[in-house]
Amino acid sequence: xxxxxxxxxxxxxxxxxxxxxxxxxxxxxxxxxxxxxxxxxxxxxxxxxxxxxxxxxxxxxxxxxxxxxxxxxxxxxxxxxxxxxxxxxxxxxxxxxxxxxxxxxxxxxxxxxxxxxxxxxxxxxxxxxxxxxxxxxxxxxxxxxxxxxxxxxxxxxxxxxxxxxxxxxxxxxxxxxxxxxxxxxxxxxxxxxxxxxxxxxxxxxxxxxxxxxxxxxxxxxxxxxxxxxxxxxxxxxxxxxxxxxxxxxxxxxxxxxxxxxxxxxxxxxxxxxxxxxxxxxxxxxxxxxxxxxxxxxxxxxxxxxxxxxxxxxxxxxxxxxxxxxxxxxxxxxxxxxxxxxxxx
Amino acid sequence: xxxxxxxxxxxxxxxxxxxxxxxxxxxxxxxxxxxxxxxxxxxxxxxxxxxxxxxxxxxxxxxxxxxxxxxxxxxxxxxxxxxxxxxxxxxxxxxxxxxxxxxxxxxxxxxxxxxxxxxxxxxxxxxxxxxxxxxxxxxxxxxxxxxxxxxxxxxxxxxxxxxxxxxxxxxxxxxxxxxxxxxxxxxxxxxxxxxxxxxxxxxxxxxxxxxxxxxxxxxxxxxxxxxxxxxxxxxxxxxxxxxxxxxxxxxx
Numbered sequence: 001x002x003x004x005x006x007x008x009x010x011x012x013x014x015x016x017x018x019x020x021x022x023x024x025x026x027x028x029x030x031x032x033x034x035x036x037x038x039x040x041x042x043x044x045x046x047x048x049x050x051x052x053x054x055x056x057x058x059x060x061x062x063x064x065x066x067x068x069x070x071x072x073x074x075x076x077x078x079x080x081x082x083x084x085x086x087x088x089x090x091x092x093x094x095x096x097x098x099x100x101x102x103x104x105x106x107x108x109x110x111x112x113x114x115x116x117x118x119x120x121x122x123x124x125x126x127x128x129x130x131x132x133x134x135x136x137x138x139x140x141x142x143x144x145x146x147x148x149x150x151x152x153x154x155x156x157x158x159x160x161x162x163x164x165x166x167x168x169x170x171x172x173x174x175x176x177x178x179x180x181x182x183x184x185x186x187x188x189x190x191x192x193x194x195x196x197x198x199x200x201x202x203x204x205x206x207x208x209x210x211x212x213x214x215x216x217x218x219x220x221x222x223x224x225x226x227x228x229x230x231x232x233x234x235x236x237x238x239x240x241x242x243x244x245x246x247x248x249x250x251x252x253x254x255x256x257x258x259x260x261x262x263x264x265x266x267x268x269x270x271x272x273x274x275x276x277x278x279x280x281x282x283x284x285x286x287x288x289x290x291x292x293x294x295x296x297x298x299x300x301x302x303x304x305x306x307x308x309x310x311x312x313x314x315x316x317x318x319x320x321x322x323x324x325x326x327x328x329x330x331x332x333x334x335x336x337x338x339x340x341x342x343x344x
Numbered sequence: 345x346x347x348x349x350x351x352x353x354x355x356x357x358x359x360x361x362x363x364x365x366x367x368x369x370x371x372x373x374x375x376x377x378x379x380x381x382x383x384x385x386x387x388x389x390x391x392x393x394x395x396x397x398x399x400x401x402x403x404x405x406x407x408x409x410x411x412x413x414x415x416x417x418x419x420x421x422x423x424x425x426x427x428x429x430x431x432x433x434x435x436x437x438x439x440x441x442x443x444x445x446x447x448x449x450x451x452x453x454x455x456x457x458x459x460x461x462x463x464x465x466x467x468x469x470x471x472x473x474x475x476x477x478x479x480x481x482x483x484x485x486x487x488x489x490x491x492x493x494x495x496x497x498x499x500x501x502x503x504x505x506x507x508x509x510x511x512x513x514x515x516x517x518x519x520x521x522x523x524x525x526x527x528x529x530x531x532x533x534x535x536x537x538x539x540x541x542x543x544x545x546x547x548x549x550x551x552x553x554x555x556x557x558x559x560x561x562x563x564x565x566x567x568x569x570x571x572x573x574x575x576x577x578x579x580x581x582x583x584x585x586x587x588x589x590x591x592x593x594x595x596x
Contacts (some may be wrong), residue, residue, distance in 0.1 A: 084425040220454060220461050227444045227455050234442030237404070238509070239430035239459030 007192050009309040014200045015267070016281075017167025017305020018205035019045075019260045023282025024289065024301040025212060026253040031291045032229035033249040035150050036142055039157040041162040042279020044130060046272055049265035050168070051258075052126040053177035058115035062171025063129050063252055066104050070136040071098040077140075097151075098136075105129060119182065134254025135247040142250075143243050161276070168272035176269040176298065179262070201263045208259065212252075225249060281308070281323060288330050300330075355382040356417075357513050357544040358403070363411035365395075365402045372398045373568045376411070380513065380544045382434050385535065387547040387555040387576065389589060390565035396548040399517045399565070404436040405429050405545075416512070430459050433512035439521060441502040445491030450480055452501055456508025468508065475504040478534060496527035503534070513544045520551045532558050552589035556580040564589075580593055 023041055030038040047063055055062035075098040082090045105128055114122055141160050145152060185196035216222040228235040228245040236242065257279075261270065268274075285301025304323055313323040356379060363376040373395045381385045390396055400411040405426040413420040435452065444452050454476060455469040458549060476483040479500040485493060490501055497520055506514060516535070520528040528551065536558050538545065549555035555576075556562055562579040564572040579585050 085421075087423070220458060223447070223451055223455055224458055230444045230446055231442050233406075233438070234444060235455075236406075236426050237430070237436050237438065237442060238455050238505070239427050239462070240455070241425075241427040279456065 002116050004191050005313065007190070009313055011192070011194065011198060013306035013309030014302065015201050015305070016264075016308060017302035018202045019264055019278065020282045020301035020304050021286050021298040022205050022208060022256050022260050023279055024135075024285035024297040025209065025294055026256040027279075027283055027286040028289060028291055028294055028297045029225070030249050030253045031286075032155075033225055034138075034142065034146065035154045037142075037150070037157055037291075038253060039154075039161040039276075039279070040137070040164050041253060041282065042255050042275030043161065043168065044134065044254050044275065044279070045264075045278050046131070046168055046270055046275030047164075048126060048258030048261030049179065049270040049274075050172045050177055050261075050272065051129050052122060052262050052265060053108075053179045053270070054172065055114040055126055056179055057177070058113070060109055061126075061129060062167070063133065064102070064109060066167060066171070067102045067129055067132060068099075068106060070133065070140065071102040074098045074136060074139055087237045096225050102132070114143075120182070123262055126262060127255065130258040131251060131255045134250040134252075134257075138246050138250035139243075143246060146246060156239045165273050167278065168275075172272045174272070176274070177265070178245040178269050179265040179267040195267075197266050201267070204263055208256070221248065244291035277320070281305075281341065284323065284327050284330075287327055290334055350519055353376070354384075355390070356380070356413070357382050358546070359412075359414040360403070361412040363399075363413065365398055365401065365407055365408055371568060373409075376565075376570055378563055378573075379408075379553075380546050382512075382544050383539060383542045384561065385539055385545045385559040387440070387549055387559035387562045388565050389506060389549055389552040389555050389562060389585075390551065391588075394565045395568045396550075396565055397517055398550055399439075400436060400517050400546070402446045404434065404515060404551060406436075427459075430509065431463070433510070434515065435506040435509045435511035436515040437502045437506045437517060437519065439517040442496050443490040443498060443501055443505070445489065447490055448487055449490055449493070450486040452505050453486075453508050456505035459510060471508050471510065475507050478507065478537065479504050496523050496530070499523060499527075499531060500534075503531075507538075508596065511543055514538070516545060516547045518548060518550060522547060528554060540580065552585070557586075 023045070027041055028039055030036055030041075051061040051063050075095055076119075078094045078098070079091050082088065082094065109125065109129075114125055117125070137160060141156055142153065142248065145156065181197050182200055183196040187194040187196070187199070216226055224240045224244055227238070228240055228242070232242065235245065257275075261275070264270070269304060281304050282301055284304050286297045288300025288303070289295075289297030291297075304326070307326060308319060308323050312319040315322065356473060358378075358380040360379070361377045362371060364371065365373040376399065378386070388396055388399060392512070393437065401407045403413065405424050405428075412426075415429070415434065444455065446585055447455075450472070453472050454468055457465070457471055461468060476486075481497055482504050490498070493501060503516070503519065519531050519535070523531065526568070533552050535545065535547065547555055547559060557576075558577055559576045562573065562576045563570050564585065572579065574582070574583065580590070
């Protein structure tokens with residue numbers, strides 16, 4: 001291996017690692033706030049990428065139907081609850097948010113012929129379709145059992161994951177898609193060529209991470225999420241309800257997932273089930289951070305990216321094996337490091 | 345007592361009748377009735393395990409309860425929840441304080457105003473200054489993590505955080521628990537001060553002497569039932585209370 005190959009692999013590893021880092025952050029966030037191990041995180045990557053690809057190909061992405069369907073189901077549930085509590089005034093708002101907005105979006109997709117729109121608008125439309133799925137799935141699948149054990153929540157996550165994979169196959173078919181490159185610029189660094197798109201992935205990930213940092217450190221809603229993660233009862237007593245925190249964290253997770261998918265789709269072909277493996281590698285990073293530390297999770301995810309890139313060069317058949325086996329020493333190290341309070 | 349009520353300006357903030365709470369099949373509270381007026385400090389004293397904390401948790405909506413709870417003239421029904429009560433100005437300072445340990449004192453206070461912020465109020469900084477006036481110690485510590493505070497400072501922060509919500513009814517659960525005598529004195533002085541702001545306070549205490557000194561009206565809770573009640577001054581000189589809760593030195 002010479003320097004040039006090492007640079008290429010390093011570039012590849014950091015690009016993928018940046019995406020894994022974003023997903024790792026989303027996983028830590030969701031777990032800290034809701035105790036949900038969010039296996040379907042990867043599906044949002046695939047949905048984001050494939051929705052954008054669909055829009056660019058002039059097809060109506062199937063995710064819009066999912067959005068409409070979930071909107072109707074949530075409207076029925078919320079409206080019947082409002083009737084039971086005799087709060088009829090809330091019903092128009094419930095209908096507007098859950099049915100009206102998705103319908104408006106579907107209408108826009110029909111009317112606008114998104115294929116002809118400029119790229120930023122296409123990205124915006126794709127995000128508008130995919131991101132609301134996050135809080136909606138939280139409302140339907142997790143909120144009713146928010147107080148359940150971590151294991152029960154994990155089982156629900158598996159169910160949601162399998163369902164979304166199936167729907168992905170239904171919506172997008174078995175063949176993969178790539179979206180148009182955001183930029184054709186490339187830079188020469190020494191002997192190697194640096195693709196503009198790869199730089200974009202890394203820069204956009206960094207910007208997003210900094211934005212998340214500011215959200216959590218500087219805004220009252222970000223602080224409210226952190227407070228919920230630290231002390232659920234304390235947060236409730238301040239009026240920060242578990243469902244509000246859950247919705248907010250799932251919205252962020254869905255946005256991070258969909259955005260990651262959109263970032264990498266010009267570099268990698270995305271299939272309906274590609275999200276799972278990508279999400280799982282983010283999960284390895286999150287585990288390195290103990291599902292608790294944001295910076296360690298992000299660093300761990302970069303490490304996973306690099307490990308993957310270099311192992312694909314030396315032992316490409318074992319690439320995934322090496323990445324996922326690396327979790328074992330991490331777990332051993334973490335369990336040795338953790339002292340149980342009861343035993344002291 | 346009816347003569348007092350007919351004076352008119354004594355607005356009832358909270359009225360509870362036939363309140364019962366049980367943990368599964370085990371009854372914890374049975375047939376409680378109590379009333380809190382605006383600008384009044386009402387205390388519930390009683391021994392360990394009498395159900396004092398259960399009472400506050402039930403009122404706050406943290407525990408399901410049977411019976412009639414009327415808050416601000418509104419009967420609490422099916423839709424009763426912690427979040428709704430917080431919005432209507434009921435705030436609980438729990439026994440365990442439930443602070444956000446890895447956040448600064450200032451952030452803890454800020455989150456006390458979360459619900460007000462959410463409905464559009466933007467006066468959290470002024471409210472924080474008012475809280476700093478009440479607890480100057482919090483001002484000095486405002487950049488420090490809540491988890492590094494001393495016990496007394498934690499109680500001050502828990503109360504300050506609750507005040508950030510500008511409550512109409514403040515529920516205080518054992519504010520003296522685990523604190524040094526001097527600090528207890530300071531906390532109770534603050535409670536007496538808060539009364540002047542017009543907030544109604546329901547104070548649950550094991551430290552009966554201090555609680556009866558600071559309050560206007562008192563109830564004695566024993567094994568899930570109210571056994572005695574009356575104006576605090578009368579309770580403090582009641583023989584049964586002296587014998588069980590105040591000890592021999594009670595009539596100094």
